[in-house]
Amino acid sequence: MSRQKRAVALISGGLDSLLAARIVQDQGVHVEGINFFTGFCVEGHTHAIRRKDRDKRKRNNALWVAEQLGIKLHIVDVVEPYKDVLLNPRHGYGANMNPCLDCKIFMVSKAREWIEENGFDFIVTGEVVGQRPMSQRRDTMPVVSRQSGADDLLLRPLCARNLPPTRPEREGWVDRNGLFDISGRSRKRQMELVAKFGITDYAQPAGGCCFLTDASYSAKLRDLWKSRGAREYELDDIILLKVGRHLRPRPHFKMIVAREEGETRFLEGYRHRFPHIRTLSHGGPLTLLDGDGISEDDMRFAASIAARYSQGRDETAVEVSITSTGSGTSNLTVTPMPPGEIESGWNV
Amino acid sequence: MSRYVVDARGLLCPLPVIRVQDRVAKLGPGDLVEAICSDPGALNDIPAWCKINGHQIVETIDENNEIRITVRVCDGR
Numbered sequence: 001m002s003r004q005k006r007a008v009a010l011i012s013g014g015l016d017s018l019l020a021a022r023i024v025q026d027q028g029v030h031v032e033g034i035n036f037f038t039g040f041c042v043e044g045h046t047h048a049i050r051r052k053d054r055d056k057r058k059r060n061n062a063l064w065v066a067e068q069l070g071i072k073l074h075i076v077d078v079v080e081p082y083k084d085v086l087l088n089p090r091h092g093y094g095a096n097m098n099p100c101l102d103c104k105i106f107m108v109s110k111a112r113e114w115i116e117e118n119g120f121d122f123i124v125t126g127e128v129v130g131q132r133p134m135s136q137r138r139d140t141m142p143v144v145s146r147q148s149g150a151d152d153l154l155l156r157p158l159c160a161r162n163l164p165p166t167r168p169e170r171e172g173w174v175d176r177n178g179l180f181d182i183s184g185r186s187r188k189r190q191m192e193l194v195a196k197f198g199i200t201d202y203a204q205p206a207g208g209c210c211f212l213t214d215a216s217y218s219a220k221l222r223d224l225w226k227s228r229g230a231r232e233y234e235l236d237d238i239i240l241l242k243v244g245r246h247l248r249p250r251p252h253f254k255m256i257v258a259r260e261e262g263e264t265r266f267l268e269g270y271r272h273r274f275p276h277i278r279t280l281s282h283g284g285p286l287t288l289l290d291g292d293g294i295s296e297d298d299m300r301f302a303a304s305i306a307a308r309y310s311q312g313r314d315e316t317a318v319e320v321s322i323t324s325t326g327s328g329t330s331n332l333t334v335t336p337m338p339p340g341e342i343e344s345g346w347n348v
Numbered sequence: 349m350s351r352y353v354v355d356a357r358g359l360l361c362p363l364p365v366i367r368v369q370d371r372v373a374k375l376g377p378g379d380l381v382e383a384i385c386s387d388p389g390a391l392n393d394i395p396a397w398c399k400i401n402g403h404q405i406v407e408t409i410d411e412n413n414e415i416r417i418t419v420r421v422c423d424g425r
Contacts, residue, residue: 035362037362037363037366041362059389059392059393059396060361060362060365060389060392060393060396062362063362063365063393063396063397063400064396066396066400067396067399067400070400071400072400072401073397073400073401074369075362075365075366075369075397076366077363077366077370239360265413269357269358269386
């Protein structure tokens with residue numbers, strides 16, 4: 001008797017990957033999930049930080065999907081290798097800084113390495129022909145299979161019957177007749193499957209699951225690279241781009257101003273690594289300064305801007321503390337900058 | 349049986365889960381891993397990860413903006 005075939009399914013936490021894994025599971029295949037953490041995943045980050053979001057349901061959707069399917073989930077930290085995908089995308093960017101096609105190729109190639117190391121037979125994704133403008137087009141889906149090295153071990157159960165048979169189908173590991181021919185952006189067929197499988201709850205992430213598709217986030221990332229004169233980043237850099245109000249009042253430094261208590265608490269964890277400003281006489285946000293060659297005049301200037309975002313914004317004098325990374329903390333009194341003097345062009 | 353500590357303070361989910369997962373992968377049944385976290389998401393995510401991977405939550409302490417979750421490594425399924 002031949003052993004049960006084993007597949008790893010890329011689980012984003014969304015509906016399509018849930019359905020794809022379920023379809024293959026229902027054909028008697030042992031399925032485990034794999035999820036990649038790039039650092040740009042939307043998954044819960046801002047919910048974890050902002051106080052106003054603390055009461056919202058907070059869950060990792062990939063873990064939740066795995067729980068619903070009753071499968072193991074392997075979460076893989078790919079922050080370091082993902083840098084090359086973002087910095088040097090062979091197939092370019094989408095509307096923002098999203099290298100979607102290269103990203104999909106990268107993730108499938110990582111899944112291919114994983115099945116080789118763990119003795120699994122094939123890979124499952126929730127891709128649908130024509131659903132995404134870059135990575136899920138009829139002409140780019142073969143590119144993903146080929147350039148990832150997965151070739152015909154990559155099975156897309158939701159749209160397999162629109163594509164040439166893969167090895168799992170040819171070898172009878174799965175029944176092609178039990179797969180689907182979904183195409184396009186309509187969700188109607190997926191909703192039919194939701195009903196068929198009795199699924200009552202699933203994630204519907206507005207704007208996708210990656211910050212790189214977001215115009216505002218992409219602008220902050222471009223600003224980071226421009227200010228440093230180099231396209232490079234560390235994990236903390238890209239996490240901080242998700243937090244606070246970012247202002248660049250001078251080319252050589254940026255202010256990260258917490259927008260509320262939860263963000264202030266989160267930024268506290270970074271205060272030892274950045275010059276920072278607190279308001280003392282009034283309630284107010286913690287402000288980090290990110291840059292090189294920040295002078296005392298720059299600090300005083302930034303303090304008047306930070307005071308504008310405090311509860312003393314309409315006062316003539318606000319006492320603040322300024323802490324530089326080298327020379328300790330000093331207190332001074334500043335006049336909050338009038339709103340008309342905070343230039344809109346400073347907003348990153 | 350040994351006890352290990354994973355300091356995941358300042359990390360946002362899913363990193364605390366990944367740190368626990370990577371530590372557990374190197375341990376044997378009966379070993380304990382205490383994860384210290386600041387992201388409240390860990391309260392959901394670490395138990396969910398344990399449930400699907402067949403490990404056991406021994407204790408959860410949530411006080412003073414610090415969360416301590418102790419996991420007993422099991423054989424898995």
